[in-house]
Amino acid sequence: xxxxxxxxxxxxxxxxxxxxxxxxxxxxxxxxxxxxxxxxxxxxxxxxxxxxxxxxxxxxxxxxxxxxxxxxxxxxxxxxxxxxxxxxxxxxxxxxxxxxxxxxxxxxxxxxxxxxxxxxxxxxxxxxxxxxxxxxxxxxxxxxxxxxxxxxxxxxxxxxxxxxxxxxxxxxxxxxxxxxxxxxxxxxxxxxxxxxxxxxxxxxxxxxxxxxxxxxxxxxxxxxxxxxxxxxxxxxxxxxxxxxxxxxxxxxxxxxxxxxxxxxxxxxxxxxxxxxxxxxxxxxxxxxxxxxxxxxxxxxxxxxxxxxxxxxxxxxxxxxxxxxxxxxxxxxxxxxxxxxxxxx
Numbered sequence: 001x002x003x004x005x006x007x008x009x010x011x012x013x014x015x016x017x018x019x020x021x022x023x024x025x026x027x028x029x030x031x032x033x034x035x036x037x038x039x040x041x042x043x044x045x046x047x048x049x050x051x052x053x054x055x056x057x058x059x060x061x062x063x064x065x066x067x068x069x070x071x072x073x074x075x076x077x078x079x080x081x082x083x084x085x086x087x088x089x090x091x092x093x094x095x096x097x098x099x100x101x102x103x104x105x106x107x108x109x110x111x112x113x114x115x116x117x118x119x120x121x122x123x124x125x126x127x128x129x130x131x132x133x134x135x136x137x138x139x140x141x142x143x144x145x146x147x148x149x150x151x152x153x154x155x156x157x158x159x160x161x162x163x164x165x166x167x168x169x170x171x172x173x174x175x176x177x178x179x180x181x182x183x184x185x186x187x188x189x190x191x192x193x194x195x196x197x198x199x200x201x202x203x204x205x206x207x208x209x210x211x212x213x214x215x216x217x218x219x220x221x222x223x224x225x226x227x228x229x230x231x232x233x234x235x236x237x238x239x240x241x242x243x244x245x246x247x248x249x250x251x252x253x254x255x256x257x258x259x260x261x262x263x264x265x266x267x268x269x270x271x272x273x274x275x276x277x278x279x280x281x282x283x284x285x286x287x288x289x290x291x292x293x294x295x296x297x298x299x300x301x302x303x304x305x306x307x308x309x310x311x312x313x314x315x316x317x318x319x320x321x322x323x324x325x326x327x328x329x330x331x332x333x334x335x336x337x338x339x340x341x342x343x344x
Contacts, residue, residue, distance in 0.1 A: 052258040053081045057093050057102035060086050060288055062213070063129040063136060063241040064106045066269035066303050068287050069280055073272070076265030080258050086287075097122065103249040104262065108166050109309065109317050109333075110326070112244050116340040117327055122244040123338035124309045126263060130240030131304035137212040138170040138239050139228030143201045144221060151178045151227050157206035160190040160199055164326045167209035169317055170238050174227045177234045213290065213298065220293050237313055247339075263306070270303035277302075311335045 058064040067084060069075065076082045085102060087093040094111055096102045098120045106128050115122050129136035140159065142148045148157060154175065161168045168187075175185065188205050190196040193214060200208035201223060210218070215225050229238040243266070249255050273280050277300035285295050314333040318340075321327040330343040 051079060051081045052254055052261075053083060054104060054258050054262055055083045055085065055102040056104045056106070056262070057085045057087055057096050058106040059090060059093060060088065061211075061241075062284060062288055062301060065273060065280065065284055065287070065301075066128070066266050067106065068283055069273060070265040070269035072283065073269070075268040075272075077261040080261045080265075082262060082265070097244075097246060100246070100248070104243060104245045104259070106241060106243050108239075108241050109314050110164060110166065110169065110321060112242060113318055113321060113327065113331055113340055114164070115244075117329070117331065121247040121340070123247055123250060124242045124244050124314070124333075125259060125338055126243050126266070127304050127307040127309055128241040128243050129301055129303065130237065130313075131307035133233055133237050134230045135301050135304065136239055136241060137215065137228050137230045138167050138209065139212075139215050140171055140174065140207050140209055140226045141200060141215055141218050141223050142207045142226055143203050144223055145203060146206065146224065148206060148226065149224070151175070151180070151232070154178075154207060154226065155180055155184045156186075158186040158188050160188045160196040160205040160208040162191045162196070163187075163189055164321070164324070166239050166241075167211065169320055170229050171209040172320065173236070173238050173316075174229060174232055177232065177236075178227075213288075213294065216294055216298055217291050236316075240309060240313055242309055267305040270305045273300070273303050309333070309335060309338070 056067060058067060067082075071082060071084055085096070087096065090107070090111060093102075093105060093107065094115060097105055097115055098118065104125075105122075109124065112122050112124055140151075140154065148154060151174075159171065161171055172182070175181075188199075190199060190205070190208070193210070196205075196208045197210060197214050197218070199205045200210075201218065201221060207226065215228065219225070229236075243263075245255075245259050250259055281295075281300065284290065284298075284300060290298055311333050314335070318327065318331050318333060322330050331340045332343055333340055
């Protein structure tokens, strides 16, 4: 089903804003979360009476590497005390945002829209990973013994995926580009990434939609990437992770300044990673539980700095969510404010 954009996009701005401007999965399934205090992590947290505490939440994925680097190397300005809480499930992260337990989060546009639709409005402030199609890759993979060699051979296949997730959206769009519609294959609901990966490698499902960490692990084990959004997206940028802020926090006195300060530290860290990525490999391994075969060779991404989500990126995802029934009411994305709004 093709859904037209619910509202024309505002004028599209470039990916890179001014350096001082505001706005600057590996494996999941556990249930515990870990809090890392900004001061304990050496985040450059302010010690003065006016330092503002900002509580950030994240999944333990490569997308948040600039946040961990900024905390460890004291890149956040002294005006903010950044406390990072690491969650092992997207459900727990969303619940913490809803409960007001964290102020900012690294998540994805679909979660952001769902939070807003559920009564906890958030603003998307910058792209963590995915300013270009080559950042934060997702794809469709088949097992080592699969007879499937081309995208067209996915017709009639069973594909493991989790509903209302970035992998599902990317999968649907990649197949749509190839002329393969929703009725031409079978979606197998497999929420947990490790289980989905195992079922694909063992042939219990014909294929699986996976993030780059598992695509790379699969290659080592003889699996084949049939399509990915870096090469087969017809020029579209399909997937992003984003840093969001609760509107209630940002609208408090000093909230906007605090978000801008966090953005400055994040950008410094992104630039540091891009300048010398290998020096941050140990931190990446520590924080993401990267599989042993990938620890020395997994490619460290190039991280965007001051990159803002655009309507061209986000609105198609909102329209897809509406078509799939993941949103009850249509939303549009205003890239100038970073907000979601109802269609009037």
